[in-house]
Amino acid sequence: MQIVRSSLEVQEISKKVQDIIIQSWRTGTRKQYSSNINRWKTFCHSNKINHVCPTIPEVLVVLIS
Numbered sequence: 778m779q780i781v782r783s784s785l786e787v788q789e790i791s792k793k794v795q796d797i798i799i800q801s802w803r804t805g806t807r808k809q810y811s812s813n814i815n816r817w818k819t820f821c822h823s824n825k826i827n828h829v830c831p832t833i834p835e836v837l838v839v840l841i842s
Contacts, residue, residue, distance in 0.1 A: 778799055778802070778807065780814055780817075780818060780828060780829070781798070781799065781802075781814075782795055782799060783828075783829045784829050785798060787829050787830055816839075817839065820839045820842075821835075824838075
């Protein structure tokens with residue numbers, strides 16, 4: 778869930794609101810999203826892309842791959 782928190786921090790969302798958002802994710806949701814989040818992080822690392830603030834073209838590349 779750190780990648781979600783990092784994204785919220787970049788958007789200057791308060792810590793209190795971040796905590797509420799993170800706590801709202803149920804265990805099943807976390808499990809369901811974890812494979813896609815890990816895929817995203819791996820893709821970004823391999824392609825030297827900022828995983829928290831990617832450009833639109835960078836996001837589109839991963840969606841079609």
